Amino acid sequence: MTAPDLLVCPASGSDDEPFFAQMADDVRRRGYAVCPGALPLPLCEALLAQLQVIPADGFERAGVGREHNHTLNRFVRSDEICWITGESAAGREWLDWSARLQRALNRQLLLGLFSFESHFAHYGPGDFYRKHLDAFRGQANRVLSLVAYLNRGWQPDDGGELLMYLDDEAQGETLKVVPALGTVVVFLSEEFPHEVLPAQRDRYSIAGWFRVNTSTAGRVDPPR
Numbered sequence: 001m002t003a004p005d006l007l008v009c010p011a012s013g014s015d016d017e018p019f020f021a022q023m024a025d026d027v028r029r030r031g032y033a034v035c036p037g038a039l040p041l042p043l044c045e046a047l048l049a050q051l052q053v054i055p056a057d058g059f060e061r062a063g064v065g066r067e068h069n070h071t072l073n074r075f076v077r078s079d080e081i082c083w084i085t086g087e088s089a090a091g092r093e094w095l096d097w098s099a100r101l102q103r104a105l106n107r108q109l110l111l112g113l114f115s116f117e118s119h120f121a122h123y124g125p126g127d128f129y130r131k132h133l134d135a136f137r138g139q140a141n142r143v144l145s146l147v148a149y150l151n152r153g154w155q156p157d158d159g160g161e162l163l164m165y166l167d168d169e170a171q172g173e174t175l176k177v178v179p180a181l182g183t184v185v186v187f188l189s190e191e192f193p194h195e196v197l198p199a200q201r202d203r204y205s206i207a208g209w210f211r212v213n214t215s216t217a218g219r220v221d222p223p224r
């Protein structure tokens with residue numbers, strides 16, 4: 001099992017556009033991008049401060065599946081989540097940043113991304129999210145997954161990596177992403193099974209999904 005060379009995005013500069021262009025290019029060429037330092041540090045800090053003021057009951061046990069298929073399943077995932085609605089300044093700043101990324105991806109990849117939903121996730125020591133796909137071909141309108149990490153000073157033996165299965169069919173090539181502060185991952189939701197390995201310490205991230213509009217008469221999807 002070998003990991004491919006990582007194409008690392010430029011890690012400095014206040015302008016997001018070079019990061020967005022690199023992400024679009026990587027997604028076009030291979031379906032995913034891993035971008036250390038892509039989430040601007042002031043935004044990381046605002047989000048970390050926001051995490052500290054969310055009351056304990058602001059987090060809920062994460063579930064699996066959508067709408068009426070939504071179930072809690074502790075064998076699949078054991079993290080807790082808090083949806084980002086844009087009520088806080090940090091939440092709004094995050095949604096603005098994601099909206100700019102969405103526009104850049106639409107411009108460069110013509111994906112027709114239409115809406116975005118995202119939540120904070122907290123994995124306590126030992127928590128996990130087993131191998132899964134974020135969307136299933138044919139039914140899903142989740143097109144592109146986005147994960148941003150909010151962990152300072154993550155050490156190699158802290159664990160908690162995102163394990164991506166790059167080609168499930170053939171050689172079983174995988175890639176481990178360290179959940180370090182500011183690292184952003186985007187990938188085609190239907191294409192890449194992935195899992196979160198248990199960590200030794202608290203692990204914070206934001207997981208989000210860009211969706212296309214699959215509304216038909218009488219059924220509004222994405223639900224609002």
Ligand SMILES: O=C(O)CCC(=O)C(=O)O
Pocket residue numbers: 121129134147161162194195196205207
């Ligand atoms: O936190 C991560 O690294 C990935 C989380 C994930 O796969 C999900 O929430 O669907």
Ligand SMILES: [Fe+2]
Pocket residue numbers: 132133134194
């Ligand atoms: Fe996922």
